[in-house]
Amino acid sequence: MLSADFLNLRADVEFVNEHADLFHLDIMDGRFVPNISYGFPVVEAIAREARKPLDVHLMIEEPWKYIPRFAKAGARMISFHFEAALDRSAETLELIRSLGCKAGIAINPDCPVESIFPLLDKVDFVLIMSVFAGFGGQSFIPESLERIKAVRERLDSIGLKDVPVEVDGGVSEKNSTSLYEAGAEILVAGSAIFNSPDPAAAAQAMKA
């Protein structure tokens, strides 16, 4: 939704209801990332009109402070960054689950995927950033494909075949097939859809 038209949000929410499977909401605090996006009033407004689950991606410091409020605002999936939580990651995943939400761990492109392997038995999904968190409209980093494969293989090898890998950043029709083949099942696309001359066709092409 970072690429949505905030003066015409109802129309873009309706577009997602019709053409996508999730609402992906990027929350930035100006501290963990050098940008600020939007907060609770926008999330609550989207939740009122959403007929698909809200997937809240927290790019913020001290995520545990705000997770209960995002759950209350209507989030069904909540992810936070390993780099922001470090040794509090396990308890933060447990907090998300205790609120009845699906718990995800997110990692930036420069964080070794092995860092999150000890946490995989506590996650409901893994979010691999294929650009650096903080801004929409960046170019896809090709090395992300190997990182997706490594996490997918690890999940499979420890019996977690049902835990999906989500990929976020620079996702478009051009790379959706290779991302899926690498093991990503949740594709987050913003500008590739909302800035397309035919957003519905762009969304359909990626789903196909």
Ligand code: ZN
């Ligand atoms: Zn995101």
